[in-house]
Amino acid sequence: xxxxxxxHPEIKNNPKVLSxxxxxxxxxxxxxxxxxxxxxxxxxxxxxxxxxxxxxxxLLPLG
Numbered sequence: 001x002x003x004x005x006x007x008h009p010e011i012k013n014n015p016k017v018l019s020x021x022x023x024x025x026x027x028x029x030x031x032x033x034x035x036x037x038x039x040x041x042x043x044x045x046x047x048x049x050x051x052x053x054x055x056x057x058x059l060l061p062l063g
Contacts, residue, residue, distance in 0.1 A: 026038045
């Protein structure tokens with residue numbers, strides 16, 4: 001996952017974009033049955049990236 005983030009500066013330099021992608025990966029892991037992997041990824045977002053405003057910005061595009 002680090003290779004993807006490092007190879008795309010638009011992801012690395014924008015916390016909201018990074019949050020969006022990490023949340024997507026976490027949800028995919030959760031729905032595929034990998035609860036531990038999902039928890040680790042979502043926990044890596046940290047409290048700053050999961051503020052109420054940022055979380056809404058991340059979740060709204062998901063529909």
